[in-house]
Amino acid sequence: MSRRLIILSCFVFFACSKDAILEDQVIVRPEIPSGFPSLPDSPGNQLTAARIKLGKRLFFEKLLSNDNSISCSSCHFQQLAFSDPSPTSLGIQGQIGFRNAQPLFNLGFKEHFFRDGGVNNLRLSSLNPISNPNEMGSDIVSVIKRLKASGRYADDFQLAYQDTISALSILNALECFQRILISGNSKFDQWKRGETELNASEELGRNLFFSSRTNCSSCHGGFNFSSDDFKSNGLFETYADSGRQRITTLASDRGKFAIPSLRNISVTAPYMHNGGIETLEDVLSLYNEGGTNFENKDELIQPLNLTDTEIAALLDFLLTLKDDSFLNNPAYKQ
Numbered sequence: 001m002s003r004r005l006i007i008l009s010c011f012v013f014f015a016c017s018k019d020a021i022l023e024d025q026v027i028v029r030p031e032i033p034s035g036f037p038s039l040p041d042s043p044g045n046q047l048t049a050a051r052i053k054l055g056k057r058l059f060f061e062k063l064l065s066n067d068n069s070i071s072c073s074s075c076h077f078q079q080l081a082f083s084d085p086s087p088t089s090l091g092i093q094g095q096i097g098f099r100n101a102q103p104l105f106n107l108g109f110k111e112h113f114f115r116d117g118g119v120n121n122l123r124l125s126s127l128n129p130i131s132n133p134n135e136m137g138s139d140i141v142s143v144i145k146r147l148k149a150s151g152r153y154a155d156d157f158q159l160a161y162q163d164t165i166s167a168l169s170i171l172n173a174l175e176c177f178q179r180i181l182i183s184g185n186s187k188f189d190q191w192k193r194g195e196t197e198l199n200a201s202e203e204l205g206r207n208l209f210f211s212s213r214t215n216c217s218s219c220h221g222g223f224n225f226s227s228d229d230f231k232s233n234g235l236f237e238t239y240a241d242s243g244r245q246r247i248t249t250l251a252s253d254r255g256k257f258a259i260p261s262l263r264n265i266s267v268t269a270p271y272m273h274n275g276g277i278e279t280l281e282d283v284l285s286l287y288n289e290g291g292t293n294f295e296n297k298d299e300l301i302q303p304l305n306l307t308d309t310e311i312a313a314l315l316d317f318l319l320t321l322k323d324d325s326f327l328n329n330p331a332y333k334q
């Protein structure tokens with residue numbers, strides 16, 4: 001190679017890699033669906049392409065678990081809106097958890113995490129699955145060791161956070177990936193934007209859902225079909241899982257659980273905190289009957305006396321909340 005060519009190729013090489021670095025540092029502003037509030041900032045953890053990429057790698061990384069057998073994606077499947085088809089998820093060595101895995105979307109807008117709202121910060125929420133003995137059974141220090149030993153991550157952490165592999169950067173990166181999981185393009189959203197029509201049954205279901213006859217939207221309302229609050233819908237007469245009481249210790253919070261978003265509800269079966277209800281039809285029967293006589297049952301849960309046509313319409317409406325573009329979004333794939 002002539003000297004000139006060597007100099008030229010060096011120049012091209014540096015120019016390209018510098019561009020790649022710059023591109024990775026670009027601040028990402030996810031598209032926010034109409035009708036949504038703006039995405040609250042996550043202080044000190046601005047979204048960049050490199051951080052999202054690292055967060056995604058970690059989300060699919062089995063080295064996060066104690067025996068390298070499971071990753072976040074083992075219990076949170078994209079096609080199921082990042083929920084789990086098992087009533088209660090299997091952790092390392094077949095350990096069975098005690099709750100149904102929640103779907104993961106629109107998390108950057110939420111203030112409480114987990115079914116009892118035990119964590120108020122998305123960044124910190126990843127510590128729970130990593131250290132829960134029924135889930136990944138590990139701890140953040142061991143995760144750092146395993147990632148370092150793999151020799152596959154140092155550059156990515158450097159690029160994303162100008163940091164070595166550290167606890168904070170692991171949590172930050174996982175947060176970045178989870179913040180871009182935004183779902184707001186269901187048939188219902190398209191209808192709201194005037195892009196499509198609802199059929200007669202979906203329309204009847206929509207009216208029922210938002211009516212004071214069913215009260216569904218009093219709890220499952222707003223842009224995310226959840227008021228981000230804790231209630232009992234009278235699923236049980238006595239609750240094995242004390243729910244919100246685990247956090248507040250108040251007897252009045254026993255059996256109260258996070259109100260789930262109903263977005264993508266047709267793909268997140270089984271339902272409720274324990275995954276105890278298999279179908280949406282059965283969920284609607286529970287509400288139609290008005291739940292049990294549990295002492296903390298919310299007063300809005302009353303027998304509804306809906307006809308079969310009305311129940312079918314409510315179901316048809318719930319099906320319009322599925323967002324295929326989210327479930328198939330290539331940006332979330334491994």
Ligand code: HEC
Pocket residue numbers: 059064070071072073074075076089090091092097099100101102103104107110112113114115116125126129130134135136174
């Ligand atoms: C063994 C299965 C399992 C694994 C592995 C797992 N999760 Fe989960 N996830 C669950 C279960 C079960 C819940 C509900 C737990 C509860 O409410 O106590 C949950 C809840 C969550 C929530 C709360 C969502 C909300 O709306 O409040 C987030 C966020 C989350 N997981 C993220 C992750 C991340 C990130 C990882 C990997 C670091 C991960 N999960 C690994 C089973 C799992």
Ligand code: HEC
Pocket residue numbers: 115214215216217218219220230231232233235257258259260261262265268270271272273274280283287298299300301314
């Ligand atoms: C008082 C508040 C409240 C009202 C009113 C209410 N829900 Fe719920 N809903 C909840 C709570 C809380 C849960 C979760 C309970 C649990 O985890 O055990 C839930 C769970 C669900 C689920 C299962 C979600 C999942 O991911 O597991 C569906 C579906 C549902 N509700 C639909 C409806 C419909 C349809 C109506 C109206 C007929 C309605 N809800 C009325 C509070 C309410």
